Amino acid sequence: xxxxxxxxxxxxxxxxxxxxxxxxxxxxxxxxxxxxxxxxxxxxxxxxxxxxxxxxxxxxxxxxxxxxxxxxxxxxxxxxxxxxxxxxxxxxxxxxxxxxxxxxxxxxxxxxxxxxxxxxxxxxxxxxxxxxxxxxxxxxxxxxxxxxxxxxxxxxxxxxxxxxxxxxxxxxxxxxxxxxxxxxxxxxxxxxxxxxxxxxxxxxxxxxxxxxxxxxxxxxxxxxxxxxxxxxxxxxxxxxxxxxxxxxxxxxxxxxxxxxxxxxxxxxxxxxxxxxxxxxxxxxxxxxxxxxxxxxxxxxxxxxxxxxxxxxxxxxxxxxxxxxxxxxxxxxxxxxxxxxxxx
Amino acid sequence: xxxxxxxxxxxxxxxxxxxxxxxxxxxxxxxxxxxxxxxxxxxxxxxxxxxxxxxxxxxxxxxxxxxxxxxxxxxxxxxxxxxxxxxxxxxxxxxxxxxxxxxxxxxxxxxxxxxxxxxxxxxxxxxxxxxxxxxxxxxxxxxxxxxxxxxxxxxxxxxxxxxxxxxxxxxxxxxxxxxxxxxxxxxxxxxxxxxxxxxxxxxxxxxxxxxxxxxxxxxxxxxxxxxxxxxxxxxxxxxxxxxxxxxxxxxxxxxxxxxxxxxxxxxxxxxxxxxxxxxxxxxxxxxxxx
Numbered sequence: 055x056x057x058x059x060x061x062x063x064x065x066x067x068x069x070x071x072x073x074x075x076x077x078x079x080x081x082x083x084x085x086x087x088x089x090x091x092x093x094x095x096x097x098x099x100x101x102x103x104x105x106x107x108x109x110x111x112x113x114x115x116x117x118x119x120x121x122x123x124x125x126x127x128x129x130x131x132x133x134x135x136x137x138x139x140x141x142x143x144x145x146x147x148x149x150x151x152x153x154x155x156x157x158x159x160x161x162x163x164x165x166x167x168x169x170x171x172x173x174x175x176x177x178x179x180x181x182x183x184x185x186x187x188x189x190x191x192x193x194x195x196x197x198x199x200x201x202x203x204x205x206x207x208x209x210x211x212x213x214x215x216x217x218x219x220x221x222x223x224x225x226x227x228x229x230x231x232x233x234x235x236x237x238x239x240x241x242x243x244x245x246x247x248x249x250x251x252x253x254x255x256x257x258x259x260x261x262x263x264x265x266x267x268x269x270x271x272x273x274x275x276x277x278x279x280x281x282x283x284x285x286x287x288x289x290x291x292x293x294x295x296x297x298x299x300x301x302x303x304x305x306x307x308x309x310x311x312x313x314x315x316x317x318x319x320x321x322x323x324x325x326x327x328x329x330x331x332x333x334x335x336x337x338x339x340x341x342x343x344x345x346x347x348x349x350x351x352x353x354x355x356x357x358x359x360x361x362x363x364x365x366x367x368x369x370x371x372x373x374x375x376x377x378x379x380x381x382x383x384x385x386x387x388x389x390x391x392x393x394x395x396x397x
Numbered sequence: 398x399x400x401x402x403x404x405x406x407x408x409x410x411x412x413x414x415x416x417x418x419x420x421x422x423x424x425x426x427x428x429x430x431x432x433x434x435x436x437x438x439x440x441x442x443x444x445x446x447x448x449x450x451x452x453x454x455x456x457x458x459x460x461x462x463x464x465x466x467x468x469x470x471x472x473x474x475x476x477x478x479x480x481x482x483x484x485x486x487x488x489x490x491x492x493x494x495x496x497x498x499x500x501x502x503x504x505x506x507x508x509x510x511x512x513x514x515x516x517x518x519x520x521x522x523x524x525x526x527x528x529x530x531x532x533x534x535x536x537x538x539x540x541x542x543x544x545x546x547x548x549x550x551x552x553x554x555x556x557x558x559x560x561x562x563x564x565x566x567x568x569x570x571x572x573x574x575x576x577x578x579x580x581x582x583x584x585x586x587x588x589x590x591x592x593x594x595x596x597x598x599x600x601x602x603x604x605x606x607x608x609x610x611x612x613x614x615x616x617x618x619x620x621x622x623x624x625x626x627x628x629x630x631x632x633x634x635x636x637x638x639x640x641x642x643x644x645x646x647x648x649x650x651x652x653x654x655x656x657x658x659x660x661x662x663x664x665x666x667x668x669x670x671x672x673x674x675x676x677x678x679x680x681x682x683x684x685x686x687x
Contacts, residue, residue: 126436171674171675172674174674177490178494181436182624182625182627182628185624185625186624186669186670187670189621190667194660194663197660197663260491315498315502315617318495318498359506360506361506361510362506363502363505363509364502364503364507365506366506367499367500367506368499368503370495370496370498371481371496371500374485374488374492374495374496374499375484375485
């Protein structure tokens with residue numbers, strides 16, 4: 055019995071797609087779990103940042119990649135989670151865990167209400183509406199100063215705690231965040247391969263689906279669009295709550311359109327057809343940003359941050375022009391040749 | 398309500414409405430020719446404003462500064478079409494929207510590199526003093542904003558409605574195959590529309606710099622507002638954009654005057670988004686399904 059890479063790949067080919075899915079998740083989980091053992095505090099904070107972005111991007115991928123809808127307002131959903139968590143814990147003294155749960159429910163409810171009217175419209179007009187809604191959210195939290203602290207934001211949000219550990223502890227927060235991220239990943243992967251996921255793909259006009267054909271087959275497209283929007287919102291809200299309890303300070307500027315655009319960028323680069331793309335995209339972009347922050351000031355003079363933006367733009371354009379499906383399909387193909395049905 | 402306050406709100410609404418109309422025009426020009434939502438439009442506005450401030454503070458008189466800024470921004474718009482949108486002309490509409498978002502990132506980064514984080518401002522054009530009419534104060538820049546918007550609107554109206562070139566532009570979106578058959582180069586028209594939209598954006602940037610300060614990050618919020626104004630009125634026609642812009646401006650001004658709570662932006666945006674959701678094809682019912 056040999057354990058060469060080739061051999062493992064051979065075995066992977068023989069197992070069923072469902073097993074392969076869990077095998078991949080298992081390998082990924084082990085990788086994530088052993089990273090902190092070998093690294094200092096700095097890469098852990100970077101990995102935590104990647105985790106936040108990954109969860110939001112995963113939600114966006116379900117909305118954008120599975121269902122083919124456009125959203126440029128996910129920062130508002132992320133902010134919704136963060137602010138509701140913050141308000142419930144600092145002003146009503148609820149447990150952070152309960153606040154996280156209630157925030158997710160509430161954000162999902164908002165998404166249901168907004169989605170119900172928003173999805174009467176098709177295609178690109180959604181881009182305009184979600185952009186406007188994001189701006190609306192920004193003005194709302196900046197304006198309601200009694201509730202949200204206005205432009206200054208909220209401070210002293212209590213951390214999540216489990217026994218003696220709190221999420222101020224970087225390592226505890228790392229594991230907490232990534233366990234949640236992996237659970238959500240498993241949910242997304244299974245969702246993609248369910249009746250619900252296939253229905254979403256059938257209405258995905260961006261990747262060759264057709265709303266009319268889906269309707270003819272008896273798919274209630276409104277129902278599916280609203281539900282995927284709710285799920286997407288719940289993902290963003292969970293990430294937002296975790297973010298609020300981790301940094302313990304939130305301010306409106308974080309939840310501006312810039313964040314939404316960044317999440318869209320991650321979904322596109324990673325590959326919008328699979329939840330794995332979220333981790334790939336978030337990991338790549340955050341790493342690039344970190345590298346540029348470290349090394350760019352040595353090479354070129356100018357305000358930091360400008361190279362990041364230029365790099366994001368160039369990466370986005372290059373990926374869209376030459377790899378419209380993002381990076382994940384290529385990696386998948388490289389790992390598993392001639393094996394369809396593995397998502 | 399006091400008469401003078403009403404007049405004040407009217408003028409401020411007219412001013413804001415002109416700005417939103419002018420913002421929306423950029424989206425209209427690109428959309429009506431290529432059916433692309435250009436999310437980099439707000440960045441053209443920012444770029445125009447920044448360039449005008451830079452040239453003006455270097456000692457170049459105002460009018461040549463604006464002209465230079467318009468030319469440079471138009472070239473940037475044409476470049477974006479030629480090198481980024483043109484290679485993707487066969488791709489789905491959503492890909493093109495994301496490409497323009499990528500361009501927005503690049504322009505923002507370049508602006509941040511050259512102009513930094515600071516906010517820039519200008520005095521009102523030619524130092525026009527504020528005017529008093531029946532107790533209402535009109536800021537010196539307002540007549541310039543309204544005048545320039547009127548000229549742009551009239552120009553586009555004549556151009557799209559009554560010239561061969563303008564009709565050829567519209568034909569590209571309405572009936573691409575037919576347009577090609579009669580010898581219209583769709584690519585050239587699209588290039589022209591991007592340059593024109595960028596130029597309009599630069600003029601808007603110059604106009605609003607004395608009113609609101611210009612900084613590298615103001616592009617995307619402007620994109621959101623301009624797009625909303627254009628959609629509310631009906632993005633496929635000049636009349637729609639004018640109506641949408643004016644309605645948005647008036648609502649924002651009236652809510653700012655009537656609501657003591659101070660955050661009029663929220664109410665104005667909520668009314669507009671709500672209105673758009675109810676009447677989804679715009680006030681003029683001209684927006685298509687796409």
